[in-house]
Amino acid sequence: MDDLTQPLVHGNRRALSRAITLIESTRGDDRLRATALLAELPHRQALRIGLSGTPGVGKSTFIESFGQILTAQGLKVAVLAVDPSSARSGGSILGDKTRMEMLARDPNAFIRPSPSRAELGGVARRTRETIRLCEAAGFDTVLVETVGVGQSETLVADMTDLFVLLLAPAGGDELQGVKRGIMEIADLILVNKADGALRDTALRTVADYAGALRLLRKRPQDPPGYPRALPVSATTGEGLDKAWAQMTELAEWRREHGHLATRRAEQARQWFLSELRAGLLARLDRPEVRACLRQTGDEVARGALDPAAAAAQMLDWLAAARAADS
Amino acid sequence: MDDLTQPLVHGNRRALSRAITLIESTRGDDRLRATALLAELPHRQALRIGLSGTPGVGKSTFIESFGQILTAQGLKVAVLAVDPSSARSGGSILGDKTRMEMLARDPNAFIRPSPSRAELGGVARRTRETIRLCEAAGFDTVLVETVGVGQSETLVADMTDLFVLLLAPAGGDELQGVKRGIMEIADLILVNKADGALRDTALRTVADYAGALRLLRKRPQDPPGYPRALPVSATTGEGLDKAWAQMTELAEWRREHGHLATRRAEQARQWFLSELRAGLLARLDRPEVRACLRQTGDEVARGALDPAAAAAQMLDWLAAARAADS
Numbered sequence: 001m002d003d004l005t006q007p008l009v010h011g012n013r014r015a016l017s018r019a020i021t022l023i024e025s026t027r028g029d030d031r032l033r034a035t036a037l038l039a040e041l042p043h044r045q046a047l048r049i050g051l052s053g054t055p056g057v058g059k060s061t062f063i064e065s066f067g068q069i070l071t072a073q074g075l076k077v078a079v080l081a082v083d084p085s086s087a088r089s090g091g092s093i094l095g096d097k098t099r100m101e102m103l104a105r106d107p108n109a110f111i112r113p114s115p116s117r118a119e120l121g122g123v124a125r126r127t128r129e130t131i132r133l134c135e136a137a138g139f140d141t142v143l144v145e146t147v148g149v150g151q152s153e154t155l156v157a158d159m160t161d162l163f164v165l166l167l168a169p170a171g172g173d174e175l176q177g178v179k180r181g182i183m184e185i186a187d188l189i190l191v192n193k194a195d196g197a198l199r200d201t202a203l204r205t206v207a208d209y210a211g212a213l214r215l216l217r218k219r220p221q222d223p224p225g226y227p228r229a230l231p232v233s234a235t236t237g238e239g240l241d242k243a244w245a246q247m248t249e250l251a252e253w254r255r256e257h258g259h260l261a262t263r264r265a266e267q268a269r270q271w272f273l274s275e276l277r278a279g280l281l282a283r284l285d286r287p288e289v290r291a292c293l294r295q296t297g298d299e300v301a302r303g304a305l306d307p308a309a310a311a312a313q314m315l316d317w318l319a320a321a322r323a324a325d326s
Numbered sequence: 327m328d329d330l331t332q333p334l335v336h337g338n339r340r341a342l343s344r345a346i347t348l349i350e351s352t353r354g355d356d357r358l359r360a361t362a363l364l365a366e367l368p369h370r371q372a373l374r375i376g377l378s379g380t381p382g383v384g385k386s387t388f389i390e391s392f393g394q395i396l397t398a399q400g401l402k403v404a405v406l407a408v409d410p411s412s413a414r415s416g417g418s419i420l421g422d423k424t425r426m427e428m429l430a431r432d433p434n435a436f437i438r439p440s441p442s443r444a445e446l447g448g449v450a451r452r453t454r455e456t457i458r459l460c461e462a463a464g465f466d467t468v469l470v471e472t473v474g475v476g477q478s479e480t481l482v483a484d485m486t487d488l489f490v491l492l493l494a495p496a497g498g499d500e501l502q503g504v505k506r507g508i509m510e511i512a513d514l515i516l517v518n519k520a521d522g523a524l525r526d527t528a529l530r531t532v533a534d535y536a537g538a539l540r541l542l543r544k545r546p547q548d549p550p551g552y553p554r555a556l557p558v559s560a561t562t563g564e565g566l567d568k569a570w571a572q573m574t575e576l577a578e579w580r581r582e583h584g585h586l587a588t589r590r591a592e593q594a595r596q597w598f599l600s601e602l603r604a605g606l607l608a609r610l611d612r613p614e615v616r617a618c619l620r621q622t623g624d625e626v627a628r629g630a631l632d633p634a635a636a637a638a639q640m641l642d643w644l645a646a647a648r649a650a651d652s
Contacts, residue, residue: 034634035632035634035635035638036635038632038634038635039632039634039635043629128633129634265627265628265629266627268626268627268629268633269623269624269626269627269633271626271633271634272622272623272626272631272633272636272637272640273619273623275633275634275636275637276610276619276636276637276640276641277607277610278637279637279638279640279641280606280607280609280610280641280644281603281606281607283606284602284603284606293599293602296598297595297598297599298595300594300595300597300598301591301592301594301595302591303369303591303594305598306361306364306365307454307594307595307597307598307601308360308361308364308365308455308597308601309361309362309364309365310598310601310602311598311601311602311604311605312361312605314598314602314605315602315605315606318606
């Protein structure tokens with residue numbers, strides 16, 4: 001049994017941090033150890049909530065307030081980030097724990113910044129495995145946040161039980177800014193900043209989104225009335241209790257009707273398949289293979305070899321190297 | 327030497343059609359034969375032009391008129407389609423040769439519809455290889471058309487020398503409908519329907535796009551004045567000669583300055599790498615592997631196996647099966 005297993009299962013935060021660092025490592029021996037560790041951890045199930053919101057919508061303040069509502073009820077909350085853009089912008093959106101100062105100090109909360117090397121496939125693996133670690137460490141709720149860019153929302157929805165979209169109050173014309181595909185995966189739309197001068201605008205925005213949601217095709221995994229939109233204020237805390245009540249109501253309904261189990265089973269199967277594909281392609285990353293790849297690529301680039309023929313030749317070479325290995 | 331090689335190199339259209347059918351086949355022995363055929367074909371270079379335009383912009387009429395301008399000059403023109411959506415809509419956009427009746431009857435033109443099973447990766451391979459076949463068969467110009475959906479434009483730009491965007495006349499507000507990424511890969515923007523009642527609107531649209539193009543970052547592969555926008559009318563033929571003159575001017579400049587050679591070398595290298603990745607992943611498509619995949623996937627789905635551990639186990643199994651093979 002791995003040294004980390006026992007303390008991690010007992011909720012030791014340092015062990016959890018070290019386990020996450022382990023699964024983020026790309027070293028071969030670390031990967032082997034991470035796989036073995038994951039395989040021996042007990043299966044506990046947190047409620048996994050995906051949360052997306054573009055910058056400026058007040059996501060940090062929302063997580064800070066929302067997280068404290070949960071911890072005040074005695075729940076243990078982990079916050080993870082999927083941020084494929086952080087590599088480019090040079091800094092992690094979640095790296096700065098001062099973003100959520102109160103929650104970061106809360107003994108029942110665990111905030112893990114997005115890793116700095118952030119390629120979408122790698123982030124996906126790391127986050128799925130980190131969710132598993134947090135669950136094994138006894139967290140009841142895992143919040144996976146992402147910025148609304150590219151395919152990160154779909155990725156997050158594919159590893160969580162519920163998907164929440166946090167939006168800013170806006171004029172009706174801007175509704176179109178939310179892509180139809182994102183609307184279709186949302187379980188709950190929260191319109192933030194429903195306070196002060198923006199309150200009326202927020203309420204109108206909620207009505208607009210509620211209307212748009214009604215136009216979507218009914219999904220079998222939804223109880224009557226879902227997906228739905230509601231106003232919240234991360235600053236005053238208004239609406240946050242209700243949002244949490246609706247999340248638990250929805251999750252409970254799905255659990256009772258078998259939809260949660262089906263969704264997780266399908267997610268696990270997809271995870272397995274993408275791990276397998278990544279594992280096959282990882283062969284191309286070995287130093288001796290990369291040297292050969294570069295050389296063959298050069299021959300192709302200068303026209304001495306046909307791309308398809310070069311690929312076939314390289315596949316034979318890989319198979320021979322493999323056979324010689326074993 | 328393959329039976330198809332000689333007639334194909336002499337421009338025999340039936341041999342070309344049969345060779346394309348061969349490369350479209352997914353049967354293992356056909357694939358081997360296709361790879362060998364491609365490797366023994368001489369390297370001739372046509373001007374490869376990518377053309378994108380959303381439905382309704384008059385793309386068929388444009389290709390019909392434009393193609394005939396080229397064949398009237400004694401040039402041999404091949405028209406291929408990249409249409410990943412045709413599988414879903416149930417019919418190929420280019421399947422109907424009546425779309426370009428005159429060009430289809432022209433002995434110097436060759437029109438090949440999009441294959442009916444159309445998955446983006448498969449279409450890419452098929453189109454790249456078909457371009458090679460058309461070049462070997464002596465075509466001077468290969469026009470690769472695509473509808474403006476998803477990633478197909480980037481795909482087409484990555485296999486051609488020039489990328490042309492065909493647009494409809496529109497009000498200034500609609501400029502935003504063209505994504506910035508597409509503007510950035512366009513070498514020439516043609517605003518169609520610059521005739522009759524729409525003429526003035528078309529000219530204004532050209533001015534708008536010309537302004538937008540000037541705001542983009544200067545690319546080293548562009549001579550002064552490029553990328554540029556100009557009005558055309560596929561119906562009256564107006565502007566088509568000029569469009570062709572600009573395409574050849576641009577291509578000539580790039581050839582002289584070495585940019586065409588660099589671009590093709592890089593494209594060939596990328597093609598090789600994507601063939602190689604596809605070849606590695608193709609192992610998962612064998613019947614005996616698929617049975618094992620399904621079974622392991624089921625165990626993962628019901629929680630008996632961890633996804634990462636299952637993937638590691640499956641990779642070992644594949645390596646052992648491979649070693650036993652050789």
